[in-house]
Amino acid sequence: MDVEERSQKDNAPPSSEAPEKFGRTLRAQFLLEPECTYLNHGSYGALARPVADAANALRLQAERQPSRFMVEELPDLIRDSADSLGKYLGARGRDIVFVDNATTAVNAVLRSLAFLPGDEVVTTSFCYNAVRKTLEFITERANARLVTAEIPFPLISPADTVQAIASSMTRRTRLLVVDHVSSETGLVLPINDIVRLARSRNIPVLVDGAHAPGMLPVKLDQLDATWYAGNCHKWLGAPRGSGFLWTYSDFQPRVRPTTISHFVSNGYNRAFDWPGTKDFSAWLSVPAAIDFRASLGEAEIYAYCRRLTARAARLLSDTWQSDMGSPRGMMGFVATVALPSPTKATPAAAERIRHVLRTNHNLETFVKAIDDRFWVRVSAYVYNDLSEFERLAELAPKVAAEL
Numbered sequence: 329m330d331v332e333e334r335s336q337k338d339n340a341p342p343s344s345e346a347p348e349k350f351g352r353t354l355r356a357q358f359l360l361e362p363e364c365t366y367l368n369h370g371s372y373g374a375l376a377r378p379v380a381d382a383a384n385a386l387r388l389q390a391e392r393q394p395s396r397f398m399v400e401e402l403p404d405l406i407r408d409s410a411d412s413l414g415k416y417l418g419a420r421g422r423d424i425v426f427v428d429n430a431t432t433a434v435n436a437v438l439r440s441l442a443f444l445p446g447d448e449v450v451t452t453s454f455c456y457n458a459v460r461k462t463l464e465f466i467t468e469r470a471n472a473r474l475v476t477a478e479i480p481f482p483l484i485s486p487a488d489t490v491q492a493i494a495s496s497m498t499r500r501t502r503l504l505v506v507d508h509v510s511s512e513t514g515l516v517l518p519i520n521d522i523v524r525l526a527r528s529r530n531i532p533v534l535v536d537g538a539h540a541p542g543m544l545p546v547k548l549d550q551l552d553a554t555w556y557a558g559n560c561h562k563w564l565g566a567p568r569g570s571g572f573l574w575t576y577s578d579f580q581p582r583v584r585p586t587t588i589s590h591f592v593s594n595g596y597n598r599a600f601d602w603p604g605t606k607d608f609s610a611w612l613s614v615p616a617a618i619d620f621r622a623s624l625g626e627a628e629i630y631a632y633c634r635r636l637t638a639r640a641a642r643l644l645s646d647t648w649q650s651d652m653g654s655p656r657g658m659m660g661f662v663a664t665v666a667l668p669s670p671t672k673a674t675p676a677a678a679e680r681i682r683h684v685l686r687t688n689h690n691l692e693t694f695v696k697a698i699d700d701r702f703w704v705r706v707s708a709y710v711y712n713d714l715s716e717f718e719r720l721a722e723l724a725p726k727v728a729a730e731l
Contacts, residue, residue: 349624350632351713358711365691365716370514370539370662370707372568373561382616383567386609398605405612406601412615413560413572418547424574425585425600426611430538431458432586433557433573434505436600437534438462440583441503443470448500450531452477452493454510454517459536463505475501481698482653482666486518494525504531508546508556509539512696514662514705515654516544523553532579539563542621543660545630548574555579561610563661563709566617569610573600629710633661636708640717641665644704647721653703664696664705669728673697677731684727685720693720702728 359375360366366374375383390397411421427433439462443449449467451460453476467474477496479489493506504526508519519535526533532554540546542563548556556574560566575583580596591598621629638656641663645652653664671677678695681702685691694705704724706717 350628350710352711352715354624355711360711361690363690365689365719367691367693367706367708367712367716367720369709369712370511370562370705371694373559373563373565374709374711375567376565376617376620378620379565379567379613379616383609383613386612387607390607390609402608403601406608407597409612409614410572410597412618416564416618417541417558417574419549419574422597423548423577423580424572425597427571427573427585427600428569428610429561429571430536430557430559431456431462431571433555433571434459434534434536435462435586436573437555437557437575437583438466438505439586441466443467443472443502445471446500447472447502448475448498449473449503449505450475450477450493450496450501451505452489452507453479453481454507454512454515455505456507456511456536456538459505472502473500481513482651483513483515483658484655486521486658489517490521490525493522497526497529497531501529501531503534505534505536508535508537509543509660509662511539512698512705513653513664513703514539514659514707515664516658516660519553520551523551527552539660539662543633543662545626555583560614560617564614564617565620566614567610569607570614624710632710633708634659636712636714637661637663637706639714640706640708643714643717644706644721648725661709662705662707664703667695667702667704667724667728669702669725669731671728671731672700673702678702680731681724681727684730685723689723689727691720691723693724695724 357376359380410424414421414424449463451463463474475496477492479492506522507517509516523533534555535553537556537558539562541558554576558572560570561568585600587603589602589604591602637659641652644665648668650666650668675697678697681695696703
C-alpha cells in the first residue's frame with residue numbers, strides 16, 4: 329500500500345463536519361492579503377504569522393552577535409532543525425541536508441553523478457520543467473540519453489504510470505527521476521510501486537518530492553528511494569528558501585552541494601551545512617512550521633484539505649461540465665480541472681487568464697495549457713473554504729471567453 333493510500337486510511341476525517349478552526353476562520357493567522365481569493369498555495373506556500381515571527385527572531389539572534397552565531401551556534405541549530413524535519417518525515421536527521429529548494433537538491437544529485445556515452449536516464453512526461461532542463465544539460469554533456477515515459481493525461485489509473493515507466497527502462501538505464509506529486513497536474517503518483525520497480529532492476533531513484541511534505545505523510549526510511557528532494561516552504565509552511573535533500577547512507581559520499589565551499593571534504597552534513605555566508609533563518613524555522621501544524625493537528629489538516637480538494641474539483645468539473653485530471657484517489661491538496669474555452673489553449677493565453685483573474689478580480693490560481701486545452705490547477709489549504717472555489721467556478725469561464 330502506497331504512502332498516499334495509507335494516508336487516506338490513517339487520516340480519515342473524524343466526522344463529516346469541517347473543524348471550525350479551518351477555512352476563513354484561520355485566514356487571519358496567515359500574512360496573505362485578507363481580500364485576495366488565494367487558491368495557489370502549491371506554488372510558493374503562504375507563511376503563517378507564528379512561523380514568520382520565529383524566522384524574524386532567528387534573524388535578530390544572528391544580528392546580535394554575528395560571529396558567535398555563525399561560528400558557534402549555527403552548526404548545532406542546523407542539525408537540530410534537520411533532526412526535527414527527520415522526525416517529521418520518518419528519517420534520521422543525519423541523512424537530511426538543507427538547500428534552498430528542491431530544484432537545488434536535484435541539481436546537487438545530478439551534477440554529482442558521472443554518466444557515460446550511451447547511458448540512459450528515465451523520467452516522465454510529468455517532470456517539472458526546471459528538473460527536465462537540468463536532465464537535458466547533464467545528459468547532453470555526457471552524450472547520454474534522456475528517455476521520457478509518456479504518461480496519459482487525464483490519468484485513469486495509477487497502474488498506467490507504473491507501466492509507462494517500466495516500458496521505458498532498458499539495460500542501459502542508470503537512473504530514474506520521478507515526481508512524488510506532479511507539479512503541473514497535482515497528481516499523486518504511486519511512488520512506492522515506482523520505487524520498487526526501479527529497485528527490482530537495480531536502478532537508483534531520485535524522487536522529486538517538491539509538493540509532498542505536508543501534503544502527504546511521507547516516511548522516507550520506508551520508501552527505499554536513493555535520493556529524495558523536497559521543499560518545506562510549500563505545504564509544510566516554512567519560509568521560502570527551505571528545501572532539503574535526503575540521501576540513502578551508502579550514496580552520501582558521492583553527493584556534493586552545488587556550491588563548493590570550505591567543508592566539502594568534511595562529510596555529507598558539513599559539506600551542505602555551510603554553503604557560505606547567508607541568511608539561514610529559513611532552514612532554522614522548519615521546527616516552528618512543524619510546531620504550527622501540530623497546533624492545528626496533522627490528521628485534521630490532512631482530512632480537511634483532502635476533503636476540500638475533492639469537493640472543489642467536483643464543483644468545478646460539474647459547473648464547467650469538464651474533465652478532472654485525476655481520480656480522487658490520486659489527489660492530495662491539489663486538483664486539476666479542464667476549463668472550457670472557445671479558443672485553442674496556448675501558454676501565453678493561459679498566463680493571460682491568470683493575469684486577468686489576479687488583476688481584475690483579485691483571485692490567484694494556476695492555469696496551464698496542456699494538449700491545446702486550458703487546465704486550472706487549484707490548491708486547497710487550511711485557510712480556504714468552498715465559497716472561494718465557487719467564485720473561481722463563476723469567473724474563470726467568463727475570463728477565458730473574453731480572450
